[in-house]
Amino acid sequence: MPSAPYVPFSGVFGGGGLFGIGYGMGVVDGLHARGIDLTNSPMLGTSAGSWVATATALGVPFSALAALPVPRFPNPKSGVLAASAEKVFGKSNSALVHVVACQLPHLRRTELSGADYSLSSLVAASSAVPGLLAPQKLGARFYIDGGVRSGVSVDWAHPSETLIVIAPLAGAMFGPFGSFVERKMRREMKEWQEKYSGRILLFAPKESTSHIATRPQHLFDKEKALAAYEHGLNEATNAVL
DSSP states (O other): OOOSOOEEEEEEEOOOHHHHHHHHHHHHHHHHHTTOOOTTSOEEEETHHHHHHHHHHHTOOHHHHHTSOOOOSSBOOTTHHHHHHHHHHTTOOOTTEEEEEEETTTTEEEEEETTTSOHHHHHHHHTOOTTTBOOEEETTEEEEEGGGTOSSOGGGSOOEEEEEEEOTTSTTTTTHHHHHHHHHHHHHHHHHHHHHOOEEEEEOOOHHHHTTOOSGGGGGOHHHHHHHHHHHHHHHHHSOO
């Protein structure tokens, strides 16, 4: 759990495959254009959100992420995601970036810091969807996608005056599943606010955005990720802040 002092802004970004990366990056860029720059803010990412947090901290544009080839799924080969991430993130570290992953064998929800591991290996650990990608080894442990335990992990976000929550799989997404993600996220938001009393700005796909991805496989479609970016950008541009 975070113990650092309050900052003006912090971010917590949830999972959602390529769609989630696109939507999250669109929201971040839309907020940046309106004067909310998260580049130097503490950020916690889960799965797709770990890519968004890392790209934001390192100043990597969405176009660079969109240019990466999409791995073949399922892909049991170890190191696939880490190698892909290293093409855009290199071997960089950043103490501003933390990710959530699940430690094997007991699926323990775990927060990992970019001060301790390369960001490329962290996003690989947080994004290793079981059944689609091999677990990522960090030190002596193996990790899989943090979304297995929580889609966003808002309760672990850094204390701040304003918390930016980006939840690509909540809101209008996927009917009952999206509602499940949203209910858990709302409980986490309440827990965070009771502890830190900060303001929360929540971004979750509106109905027009949810129509981009109506099936699980759509989350890993690059064209839909590109569309999600534009929708996320538009939602942030028009949001009441």
